[in-house]
Amino acid sequence: LNQSLRLTDRGVQEVIRQCPGLVSLDLSHCPLLTQKCLETLPETFYALNLAGTDISFQKSIKDLEILKVERTPFSSEELRKLPKLCPHLLTLQLSYSPFTGKEIREAIEHLPLYRLTLDECDALEDQEAQELLAPHPHLRFLHLERCHHLTDALFLSLKECRLRHLSLRGAYRLTDRGLEALLKLPLDALEIQGCANFTDRGLAAVEAAQEKFSKLQINT
Missing domain, CATH: 3.80.10.10 (Ribonuclease Inhibitor)
Known part of the structure; x- marks a missing residue:
């Protein structure tokens, strides 16, 4: 879904609802997305790419192993919380x-x-x-x-x-x-x-x- 210029939060939530086995999602460079698009992500998610969006990652996804948040509003506060939000993280990309x-x-x-x-x-x-x-x-x-x-x-x-x-x-x-x-x-x-x-x-x-x-x- 990366670079989907018209993709909205509702569209992401519908994809997640229609694909219950989904464990990886690339939402990079989708300018219309907000925090709401992450609300229905299950904790069993494996990989998430938010690069180049206006989303500040603050969601607990316990099974997440790959997170890409470069060029996002990801702040020092979110960084400090990361070990609790994603305790099994193996790969991290950030600015x-x-x-x-x-x-x-x-x-x-x-x-x-x-x-x-x-x-x-x-x-x-x-x-x-x-x-x-x-x-x-x-x-x-x-x-x-x-x-x-x-x-x-x-x-x-x-x-x-x-x-x-x-x-x-x-x-x-x-x-x-x-x-x-x-x-x-x-x-x-x-x-x-x-x-x-x-x-x-x-x-x-x-x-x-x-x-x-x-x-x-x-x-x-």
Whole structure:
């Protein structure tokens, strides 16, 4: 149902009524929807995408494992409630801009979260990012979009990393030193896009590290 420009709350509720076995719903970029469309969602729902809507997620869905709320009015208050609303959440996508690294860290600390994707990371700096990169008992996949302010110092200072997959887009301040530090982390997959500072030295380090990774993608 994504990008259904005329879809209303009543339409969503009718879909849910007509499809009692429904466990996944993509309502992203549906501009007419409000909180009311979620009222009849069962707690057995598995996946919900609200990205790009005016819906502020506040509903208890105990079985929910995948939630996408980037570019929505999702606030710090809703973030704090998330462990109680969705205690089994495994995948979360949200915009970084309304939060601090500490707020996100405190919320996910109480979730069995495996995958975290943050877009709008324009204000994310090294100190805040350390909160996100610190060891978490379950988190193994981290994707940061538009992380323009991250520097080599962040990755040179990492003492421990439990992530298996790290993806950085728009980290254009990184140089060969940061890249070499990233290549030394115990990752299975590393993706970096939008960085033009790497020289032949950095690209040689990438070539030498290829066999260590199941996926290694560096796009400048």
